[in-house]
Amino acid sequence: xxxxxxxxxxxxxxxxxxxxxxxxxxxxxxxxxxxxxxxxxxxxxxxxxxxxxxxxxxxxxxxxxxxxxxxxxxxxxxxxxxxxxxxxxxxxxxxxxxxxxxxxxxxxxxxxxxxxxxxxxxxxxxxxxxxxxxxxxxxxxxxxxxxxxxxxxxxxxxxxxxxxxxxxxxxxxxxxxxxxxxxxxxxxxxxxxxxxxxxxxxxxxxxxxxxxxxxxxxxxxxxxxxxxxxxxxxxxxxxxxxxxxxxxxxxxxxxxxxxxxxxxxxxxxxxxxxxxxxxxxxxxxxxxxxxxxxxxxxxxxxxxxxxxxxxxxxxxxxx
Amino acid sequence: xxxxxxxxxxxxxxxxxxxxxxxxxxxxxxxxxxxxxxxxxxxxxxxxxxxxxxxxxxxxxxxxxxxxxxxxxxxxxxxxxxxxxxxxxxxxxxxxxxxxxxxxxxxxxxxxxxxxxxxxxxxxxxxxxxxxxxxxxxxxxxxxxxxxxxxxxxxxxxxxxxxxxxxxxxxxxxxxxxxxxxxxxxxxxxxxxxxxxxxxxxxxxxxxxxxxxxxxxxxxxxxxxxxxxxxxxxxxxxxxxxxxxxxxxxxxxxxxxxxxxxxxxxxxxxxxxxxxxxxx
Numbered sequence: 001x002x003x004x005x006x007x008x009x010x011x012x013x014x015x016x017x018x019x020x021x022x023x024x025x026x027x028x029x030x031x032x033x034x035x036x037x038x039x040x041x042x043x044x045x046x047x048x049x050x051x052x053x054x055x056x057x058x059x060x061x062x063x064x065x066x067x068x069x070x071x072x073x074x075x076x077x078x079x080x081x082x083x084x085x086x087x088x089x090x091x092x093x094x095x096x097x098x099x100x101x102x103x104x105x106x107x108x109x110x111x112x113x114x115x116x117x118x119x120x121x122x123x124x125x126x127x128x129x130x131x132x133x134x135x136x137x138x139x140x141x142x143x144x145x146x147x148x149x150x151x152x153x154x155x156x157x158x159x160x161x162x163x164x165x166x167x168x169x170x171x172x173x174x175x176x177x178x179x180x181x182x183x184x185x186x187x188x189x190x191x192x193x194x195x196x197x198x199x200x201x202x203x204x205x206x207x208x209x210x211x212x213x214x215x216x217x218x219x220x221x222x223x224x225x226x227x228x229x230x231x232x233x234x235x236x237x238x239x240x241x242x243x244x245x246x247x248x249x250x251x252x253x254x255x256x257x258x259x260x261x262x263x264x265x266x267x268x269x270x271x272x273x274x275x276x277x278x279x280x281x282x283x284x285x286x287x288x289x290x291x292x293x294x295x296x297x298x299x300x301x302x303x304x305x306x307x308x309x310x311x312x313x314x315x316x317x318x319x
Numbered sequence: 320x321x322x323x324x325x326x327x328x329x330x331x332x333x334x335x336x337x338x339x340x341x342x343x344x345x346x347x348x349x350x351x352x353x354x355x356x357x358x359x360x361x362x363x364x365x366x367x368x369x370x371x372x373x374x375x376x377x378x379x380x381x382x383x384x385x386x387x388x389x390x391x392x393x394x395x396x397x398x399x400x401x402x403x404x405x406x407x408x409x410x411x412x413x414x415x416x417x418x419x420x421x422x423x424x425x426x427x428x429x430x431x432x433x434x435x436x437x438x439x440x441x442x443x444x445x446x447x448x449x450x451x452x453x454x455x456x457x458x459x460x461x462x463x464x465x466x467x468x469x470x471x472x473x474x475x476x477x478x479x480x481x482x483x484x485x486x487x488x489x490x491x492x493x494x495x496x497x498x499x500x501x502x503x504x505x506x507x508x509x510x511x512x513x514x515x516x517x518x519x520x521x522x523x524x525x526x527x528x529x530x531x532x533x534x535x536x537x538x539x540x541x542x543x544x545x546x547x548x549x550x551x552x553x554x555x556x557x558x559x560x561x562x563x564x565x566x567x568x569x570x571x572x573x574x575x576x577x578x579x580x581x582x583x584x585x586x587x588x589x590x591x592x593x594x595x596x597x598x599x
Contacts, residue, residue: 020443028459143584145535147542148577151558155565155573166566251448255539259562270543273458281458289446 007301014293021289022075026068029278080283085275090283093268100169101257101264103176105249107184112191112245117238119192120199124207125226134196141193146252150186150259157182167261183260187252191245198241202234209233236307243296250288344586351579355401364392366399366552378571387572388563397575400552404580407468407546408533414472416526419479424510426480427487438484441477449474450536457545464547467540475529482525486518527591531584538580554580 541555561573
């Protein structure tokens with residue numbers, strides 16, 4: 001039952017860190033220079049009565065701890081408060097935009113895993129010129145920020161060649177996939193490079209180990225050696241990057257969605273930051289942090305299942 | 320060695336020497352840094368001089384790299400933009416390295432409650448991706464040059480402090496430290512004069528890696544319109560402004576800053592790799 005105990009302990013740790021993170025997210029807004037009421041009024045002057053009405057409507061007169069726990073309680077029930085800019089519930093804003101972002105991230109993740117693993121595997125197995133070519137390509141991939149990739153892809157495939165739309169999210173699943181193809185590739189590029197490198201070095205490590213030599217000397221077909229003894233062994237290391245991959249996707253989607261005006265959560269975060277729409281910024285930040293930590297938890301729990309040699313709680317070699 | 324050189328994974332284990340690509344990038348970077356230093360004397364035009372009549376034009380003798388959608392000279396904006404685009408990441412790296420080394424050394428040397436408090440806070444910062452933390456802080460303190468730099472420095476601090484902590488722990492166990500302690504040297508003196516010089520190469524390699532990430536993150540923030548103020552020339556901002564020019568078929572004002580950003584990252588990474596390989 002050590003697995004259950006380990007899972008419970010990790011989940012509890014995560015809950016504590018998440019609580020601290022929520023405190024940071026809420027407290028940061030509290031520290032903002034100027035009173036929150038002045039942001040709500042966005043520069044307009046107001047009578048003392050109107051100011052008092054705003055203060056009581058948003059509970060701005062209550063002490064910090066009271067407001068924090070009230071906010072936390074609401075968040076736990078899925079109520080993130082009202083957006084200052086859009087004058088609607090933040091949860092509704094998020095619900096409208098979440099499907100687009102999730103589709104975009106899923107598509108990008110699919111491309112990353114497929115292409116990244118394939119490139120890394122080919123580079124490690126073939127070696128020589130293929131290896132150098134992959135290394136060169138990944139050098140550029142990891143040196144290209146998502147927004148640069150987005151703008152370049154947009155310029156080439158949307159404006160110059162006209163193969164894809166240059167912005168928007170489209171309606172209906174097929175249209176959405178068509179609209180989100182370029183953004184997904186732009187989002188995936190950096191991570192493809194990273195994953196290909198992790199896969200390559202993990203497979204090279206495995207290729208040099210003794211059990212591979214033994215398997216070969218016993219006459220196991222090379223394809224089978226690669227598939228069962230090299231590729232499978234390297235998956236544990238690849239899996240440790242899971243949390244990083246998902247957090248990078250979540251963060252870079254802000255840039256890509258803005259470049260392509262996709263209208264998802266990322267673009268909403270950009271817009272609400274520049275308009276100082278605190279409730280929306282708080283909600284999205286908290287969701288991103290929570291997702292990042294949840295993925296890390298899942299990775300930690302999956303690792304011993306993928307690679308039985310690892311004891312619970314120890315991570316692979318990738319630092 | 321128990322210390323782990325922390326980078327986003329996968330950037331390790333690259334064994335390509337002085338390839339032609341690297342040399343080209345290195346030359347380009349040397350050129351840009353020189354140009355950035357001499358920018359005020361080199362720029363042919365006011366980077367903010369708007370000329371709507373001559374907007375969206377290709378290269379001409381007057382504007383060797385063309386103009387953007389508002390008719391501003393691309394070459395002048397690139398040269399002056401190099402200053403903001405490179406000084407920002409430099410600030411992030413200097414601040415995060417100094418503070419990270421101080422925090423990491425204190426945690427490792429003192430141990431006890433200080434260590435656990437510092438390690439816990441490090442974990443908390445790790446939960447926030449750098450760009451998100453920066454956006455959060457910008458949402459509070461408003462746009463500008465300082466807020467994003469400070470925010471990213473805080474976000475990168477744990478990478479340095481965790482590395483420093485493990486390095487100092489390894490150094491502390493070595494006999495020369497006890498020898499100095501027996502001779503009556505103070506902990507501060509041993510750290511500053513003996514431990515820090517010994518761990519400097521690895522920390523510097525980490526700092527170089529961070530420079531590349533800071534460059535990408537800061538350019539991304541400027542691209543979102545959350546970084547530098549609107550009129551300051553900056554590469555990320557240029558890419559954003561250049562999107563209009565791309566739509567009209569004059570991609571130069573957006574593509575050139577893209578090329579420079581990529582070149583800087585490629586070189587920075589190779590260089591960090593070289594520094595990292597020289598360390599034991």
